[in-house]
Amino acid sequence: MNQAATPQTLQFHKKLVPHASEQRWTVEAVAELFALPFNDLLFRAQTVHREYFDPHKVQLSTLLSIKTGGCPEDCGYCPQSVRYDTGVTSQDLMPLEEVLDAAKAAKAAGASRFCMGAAWRGPKQRDIEEVKQMIAGVKSLGLQTCATLGMLKEGMAGELKDAGLDYYNHNLDTAPEKYDDIIGTRGYDDRLDTLRQVREAGMNVCCGGIVGMGESREERAGLLAQLANLDPQPESVPINNLVKVEGTPLADQEGIDWSEFVRTIAVARIVLPQSFVRLSAGRQQMPEAMQALCFLAGANSIFYGEKLLTTGNPEADGDRALFAKLDLQPL
Ligand code: SAM
Numbered sequence: 001m002n003q004a005a006t007p008q009t010l011q012f013h014k015k016l017v018p019h020a021s022e023q024r025w026t027v028e029a030v031a032e033l034f035a036l037p038f039n040d041l042l043f044r045a046q047t048v049h050r051e052y053f054d055p056h057k058v059q060l061s062t063l064l065s066i067k068t069g070g071c072p073e074d075c076g077y078c079p080q081s082v083r084y085d086t087g088v089t090s091q092d093l094m095p096l097e098e099v100l101d102a103a104k105a106a107k108a109a110g111a112s113r114f115c116m117g118a119a120w121r122g123p124k125q126r127d128i129e130e131v132k133q134m135i136a137g138v139k140s141l142g143l144q145t146c147a148t149l150g151m152l153k154e155g156m157a158g159e160l161k162d163a164g165l166d167y168y169n170h171n172l173d174t175a176p177e178k179y180d181d182i183i184g185t186r187g188y189d190d191r192l193d194t195l196r197q198v199r200e201a202g203m204n205v206c207c208g209g210i211v212g213m214g215e216s217r218e219e220r221a222g223l224l225a226q227l228a229n230l231d232p233q234p235e236s237v238p239i240n241n242l243v244k245v246e247g248t249p250l251a252d253q254e255g256i257d258w259s260e261f262v263r264t265i266a267v268a269r270i271v272l273p274q275s276f277v278r279l280s281a282g283r284q285q286m287p288e289a290m291q292a293l294c295f296l297a298g299a300n301s302i303f304y305g306e307k308l309l310t311t312g313n314p315e316a317d318g319d320r321a322l323f324a325k326l327d328l329q330p331l
C-alpha cells in the first residue's frame with residue numbers, strides 16, 4: 001500500500017536504511033582503536049589503507065604563506081598571531097607574480113597541489129578579489145589549488161570555487177572539549193560553519209588538526225571522531241604535530257611520544273578510510289624511521305618543500321631520498 005509518509009514511518013525507514021550521517025563514530029569507539037596493541041593497530045590501518053589506496057603513492061602539496069603575520073586571532077600554537085612575540089614580522093599580501101613564481105618552482109620540484117595560506121581571521125572582499133587571481137594563475141599552471149584564509153562569509157566560497165579553487169583548508173584543530181584552552185577568538189561552531197560553506201560551494205574539504213598540545217588520548221580520539229563524523233568526510237586530513245615556537249603559549253608544551261603520534265595516524269586512516277591523511281607540520285623534527293612508520297600506518301600525503309608557512313620543513317632533496325628508500329612515488 002502506498003501510504004503517505006508520517007513522522008513515524010519516516011523514522012521506521014531511517015532505521016532500515018541509516019543515512020551516512022547516522023553511522024557515527026563515538027569517541028569511545030575511536031578510543032578503543034587507540035588502545036589496540038601497536039602492531040594490531042598498524043596491521044588494521046595498513047589493511048584499510050590497501051582497500052582504498054595504492055600503498056606506494058604519496059600526494060605532495062607545497063605551501064606558500066601569501067600573507068604572513070600580524071593576525072588578530074589568539075590561536076595558542078601559532079607564530080603568526082600579533083599577540084605573541086615570536087619574531088615573525090607582519091607582511092602585506094604577496095604580489096601575484098611572486099605567488100606564481102613560487103607555484104612554478106613547486107610544480108618543477110614535483111608537487112601536485114599548491115596551498116596558499118593567509119594569516120587572517122578571515123578574508124575581506126577586496127582580499128578575495130586578489131586571491132581569486134592567484135588561484136586562477138596557479139590553476140592555469142596545471143596544479144591543483146588549495147587555500148587556507150580563515151573564516152569565510154556567505155558567498156565567498158562560491159567565488160573562490162568559480163576562480164578555480166579545488167580545496168579549502170580549515171582545521172578543527174582539536175577536540176571540542178580541549179578547544180577553549182587553545183583558542184578564544186573563534187568557536188568550534190564558527191569552524192563548522194566555514195566547513196559547511198565550503199561543502200555547499202562544491203569544493204573539496206581539507207580539514208584536520210594538531211596533536212601534542214597537551215590534550216589527552218581521549219581528546220585526540222575526540223578530534224578524530226569529529227573529523228570522521230563530518231558528512232561527507234573530508235577528502236584531505238592534515239595531522240599536524242605541534243611545532244613549538246618560542247613566544248607562543250604552547251612553546252614549552254611537552255608533546256606526545258612518537259608512538260602515540262603513529263597511533264594517531266593509524267586511527268585516522270581507519271576512521272577516514274577514503275581520505276588522504278597528510279603527515280603535516282612537525283615532520284622536520286621527526287626521524288626518518290618515524291616517518292616510515294607513519295606511511296605504514298596509512299599516511300599518504302605530505303607537505304613538500306623546505307618551508308611550511310613560517311617554520312621549516314624537510315628539504316625536497318631529503319624527501320626524494322626518503323621516498324627512494326621506502327619505494328614511494330609521488331602521486
Ligand atoms: N589563518 C587561517 C586560519 O587559521 O584559519 C589559515 C592559516 S592557519 C596557520 C592553518 C593551520 O595551521 C591552523 O589551523 C593550524 O592547524 C596549523 N598550525 C598553525 N601553527 C601551527 C604550529 N605551530 N604547529 C602545527 N600546526 C600549526
Ligand code: DTB
Nearest residue numbers: 117148238280281308309310311
Ligand atoms: C595545516 O594543517 N598545516 C599547515 C597548513 N594546514 C596551512 C600549516 C602548518 C603551519 C606550521 C607553523 C608555521 O609554519 O607557521
Ligand code: SF4
Nearest residue numbers: 071073075078081119
Ligand atoms: Fe591567525 Fe590562523 Fe594563526 Fe590562528 S592559526 S593566529 S587564525 S594565522
